[in-house]
Amino acid sequence: MINRTKYSDTILSLGVVQFVEALAFFLPQSFYPMYITSLGATVASVGVFISAFTLASALFSPKIGQLSDKIGRKKLIIYGLTGDVVFGILTVIVPSWYWLLVIRFLNGALSAAATIPTEALIVDSSSFHNRGEILGFTSACAMAGRWTGPVFGGFIQWVSNQLGLSTINSYRVPFFVDSLLAFAAIFLVAQRVIDSGPKHVNMDESKSERASISFTPSMKVMLFFAFTYGGALGLTMPLTALLYNDKFGVKPLTIGTIISLTGLIGLVSSWVAGRFSDNVGRKPVLAVGEGLGRLMGYLLPLMPSVYLTALCHFFRKTGFSIGKPAMDGIKADVAPVEYRGEYFGYFNIAYSVGDITFPVIGTYLYSTYLDSVYSLGRLSVPGYALPYLLSSTLGFIGLFSVLILITSNKH
Missing domain, CATH: 1.20.1250.20 (MFS general substrate transporter like domains)
Structure with missing residues (x-):
């Protein structure tokens, strides 16, 4: 109710x-x-x-x-x-x-x-x-x-x-x-x-x-986070269908079903995580959600089967769903009330710059190194995994900037 x-x-x-x-x-x-x-x-x-x-x-x-x-x-x-x-x-x-x-x-x-x-x-x-x-x-x-x-x-x-x-x-x-x-x-x-x-x-x-809006250090950190968040998303957004098709030969209808179901199943986690962030604080919930999502980004392109890839896909989206209300909460907390709308607009610009520019980098890396394989000790890393590895690394950089540089009370 x-x-x-x-x-x-x-x-x-x-x-x-x-x-x-x-x-x-x-x-x-x-x-x-x-x-x-x-x-x-x-x-x-x-x-x-x-x-x-x-x-x-x-x-x-x-x-x-x-x-x-x-x-x-x-x-x-x-x-x-x-x-x-x-x-x-x-x-x-x-x-x-x-x-x-x-x-x-x-x-x-x-x-x-x-x-x-x-x-x-x-x-x-x-x-x-x-x-x-x-x-x-x-x-x-x-x-x-x-x-x-x-x-x-x-x-x-x-x-x-x-x-x-x-x-x-x-x-x-x-x-x-x-x-x-x-x-x-x-x-x-x-x-x-x-x-x-x-x-x-x-x-x-x-x-x-x-007066003109004055950006506090915390506001600037959140703008940097928005850029890395949009960039990390943009790096892999155009590649999901290509990965399933090129690696496993999955048909478009099945790909669409995987994308929709993995998103919808994790839907309720955002609502629950938002309420949890009110009780334990925004930053811990952001750390758990973003951390899970970025970790799954490292693992997803390395999975040997469609089912394990889809499972990583599910946990990746669930992590982002958990972190989203905490991210929005911190954005709202650091914005001055009288400049809230304007600051949200600047946040959208920072996010969009990453979201617009990084897909070009992601598709270039994917197409250029699709058939390459790199060895990291005993681990073999396929070239098509590079955009996902870069995406998670960029996401972690943004996450740590918030966790380290934004100081707040319990919330």
């Missing part, structure tokens, strides 16, 4: 927004490259479309966060969701790939208006003593959208094709469904969310009164 004193209508509604936003981003994962190429783009340009969304979101995040600190979170969330509705429909009717690229970029910018104020308002609406649990709950909502998105989108596309729509039109239907979900979320936010963030003030007055 959900405790209504903790899980207010605002928190539950923002959890739905987190779910819808994550679902929207991952909904086209199983067919998006085919949709892009069907509009005339090349396979090599697929990464540009994905990066355009992330880049726009990162670039606009600090300003949007700053604006939410000045005028409140709720109206910006509604604006962002409205953008999702409009650009989702435009994605359905877009006539060519270059218009799709423009729409993708603009959608990324407006999506930041939904995500950054939502994250800030979740923290605004929780207390210091239950912040971890609330962040664990909303993180679980986002992960539910992330892991169900590809399956949901692929199913809608398949059904549309079976009902007689052409292949290219079947790719368009999931975007329309996404717009409907965002439209429903607008009404939910408008009716149920209470803006408990900074008070609404006159914009001209706020410009003259508000």
Whole structure:
């Protein structure tokens, strides 16, 4: 039973927004490259479309966060969701790939208006003593959208094709469904969310009164952690399907099933870990979660069978699920209340820089050293393991920087 004193209508509604936003981003994962190429783009340009969304979101995040600190979170969330509705429909009717690229970029910018104020308002609406649990709950909502998105989108596309729509039109239907979900979320936010963030003030007055954000050492450490976290994720994100296929000959449907199931099974761990971080502290929970995830990253590419690889995959994702609410809690704890939205925007930039740049390094290492083998004493390390080893090492560097350099009380 959900405790209504903790899980207010605002928190539950923002959890739905987190779910819808994550679902929207991952909904086209199983067919998006085919949709892009069907509009005339090349396979090599697929990464540009994905990066355009992330880049726009990162670039606009600090300003949007700053604006939410000045005028409140709720109206910006509604604006962002409205953008999702409009650009989702435009994605359905877009006539060519270059218009799709423009729409993708603009959608990324407006999506930041939904995500950054939502994250800030979740923290605004929780207390210091239950912040971890609330962040664990909303993180679980986002992960539910992330892991169900590809399956949901692929199913809608398949059904549309079976009902007689052409292949290219079947790719368009999931975007329309996404717009409907965002439209429903607008009404939910408008009716149920209470803006408990900074008070609404006159914009001209706020410009003259508000000083520039000052970054404390702990805030800087968390920005470095965000960069390493995004980089570690980016190094291996494009390689999961390739590893299962190149090493074991696993088919795409099975790969997708492994990815979704390993994510969904570990979903509840985020919620539980968030509550645990309120009792024993953020840093111990972050250490356990991130440590487990990074250790599994070292072992995963060395496993001799599909089953053991999938098991490492499961524990890796579970570790990251455990660490996520603690990470978000520390981020919220170190951010000044009056600059919370703006700082969350800078955090998103730091994360996105790593997430955008390191996939290039990961795919280069994987393709270049795929058939190589290196000896470390009695241990033979295949070349395709290099991105995973580098990913875990980078992740541990970020983790130790937080554990060593950020000083705090019990929490």
